[in-house]
Amino acid sequence: MSSNSQFSRKQKGGRQVRRKVEDVKNLSITSLLDVLTIILVFLIKNVSMEAVKISELPDMRYPTTISTDKLLENATVTPIKLYLNEVILGVENLTLGTPQQLVEDGETRAALQNFLTLDFAAIPEEKKSDACLIVQADANLPCGYITQIVSAGTSVGYENIYFATLEDVDWLRTYSSASVR
Amino acid sequence: MAGYRRPYRPSEARQQKGQTAPQEPNLVPIMNLFITIIPFLMLMITIQVSLLALNFASDSTGSGGGDGPGGGNQDKIVEIHLMIKQHDDAGLFPGMEVREPDAEIHKLPWLNENVYDYTRLNDLLAQLKEKYSDTTEIAVIVHPDVIYDTLVRTIDLCKTNGFVTVHYRNPKAVYFY
Numbered sequence: 001m002s003s004n005s006q007f008s009r010k011q012k013g014g015r016q017v018r019r020k021v022e023d024v025k026n027l028s029i030t031s032l033l034d035v036l037t038i039i040l041v042f043l044i045k046n047v048s049m050e051a052v053k054i055s056e057l058p059d060m061r062y063p064t065t066i067s068t069d070k071l072l073e074n075a076t077v078t079p080i081k082l083y084l085n086e087v088i089l090g091v092e093n094l095t096l097g098t099p100q101q102l103v104e105d106g107e108t109r110a111a112l113q114n115f116l117t118l119d120f121a122a123i124p125e126e127k128k129s130d131a132c133l134i135v136q137a138d139a140n141l142p143c144g145y146i147t148q149i150v151s152a153g154t155s156v157g158y159e160n161i162y163f164a165t166l167e168d169v170d171w172l173r174t175y176s177s178a179s180v181r
Numbered sequence: 182m183a184g185y186r187r188p189y190r191p192s193e194a195r196q197q198k199g200q201t202a203p204q205e206p207n208l209v210p211i212m213n214l215f216i217t218i219i220p221f222l223m224l225m226i227t228i229q230v231s232l233l234a235l236n237f238a239s240d241s242t243g244s245g246g247g248d249g250p251g252g253g254n255q256d257k258i259v260e261i262h263l264m265i266k267q268h269d270d271a272g273l274f275p276g277m278e279v280r281e282p283d284a285e286i287h288k289l290p291w292l293n294e295n296v297y298d299y300t301r302l303n304d305l306l307a308q309l310k311e312k313y314s315d316t317t318e319i320a321v322i323v324h325p326d327v328i329y330d331t332l333v334r335t336i337d338l339c340k341t342n343g344f345v346t347v348h349y350r351n352p353k354a355v356y357f358y
Contacts (some may be wrong), residue, residue: 028205029208029212030205030208032212033208033211033212033215036212036215036216036219037215039219040215040218040219040222043219043222043223044222055230056230062230063329063330063333063334064334065231065233065333065334065336065337066337066338066341067233067337067340067341068231068232068233069232069233069234069340070232071232134232136230137329138329139328139329139330139333140328140329140330141328141329142325142326142327142328142329143263143323143324143325143326143327143328143329143331143332144325144326145329146329146332147323147325147349147351150235150349160234160235161234161235162232162233162234162235163232163233163234163235163333163336164230164231164232164233165230165231165232165233165333165337166230166231167231171334172299172300172303172338175299175334176299176300
């Protein structure tokens, strides 16, 4: 009796009458869908197919600039990342060595030259003039290392060399006020 | 009570039983799609960096030795020397030196250690742009010990003052400190 007491009870005539089971209300996911739609639109707007090549690296301190230049359209890009203790080449992220080795070690320089030559040779002839070398370097690096990279790039044939920076339109004002203090 | 009207009651139609509540559209497939797409897009989204261009198209760049990268075009243009070491015999001092073609030299020494006088450089570049309004070229000559940040800020000020074609050069002489 106790087992079906919830759903049925015997009436006088012995006929069982089922009790109406209350409908379980569906969880409304409309508001969640709205939020997801907004996020989706935001993400689609900000997504970049070039992300691998010129995205901000989390463990690098970039110099800041007021002016910015646009990357050439449909350009073939070769990125070079210079950390304080490591040089990384290309989209394949090949480790070349340390920045010091770029200056002191002839073999490292030859390897850099070789990499850039092969990378430039792989670019179709009609796109060679638009080939871009992007230098992503730590702001605290001495320029001697940058010079080595730029020298190797121009000698191979790269006509467009870009320095990756972060945009800060107020850097001059903040720098001036900081230097006065 | 002639004006009395009975209030409306719920319909007593017998068809009420057959009527069903309006059903919500099934959003589960859409949700599945969204949940698949959003992590994918989040992986691809990145904070974009700005770019500062150096163009060597018009330069007769050689092997990268000697005059240095982008040294090519040797027309008489304004030069900015970035220095970090004091060397009186070689005329070096920590700071910047702006050399006009066939004209005067402006010396902008450090304000403090590693603090360059960008405000004065900015003002000077604005004056030089008025003086040499027909050119957009400028050369930045940087010593190897100068910090990259200094180079980029200097190029940035050149570009904001109208010298958009920046040549990046090495010092002609090699200094042994």
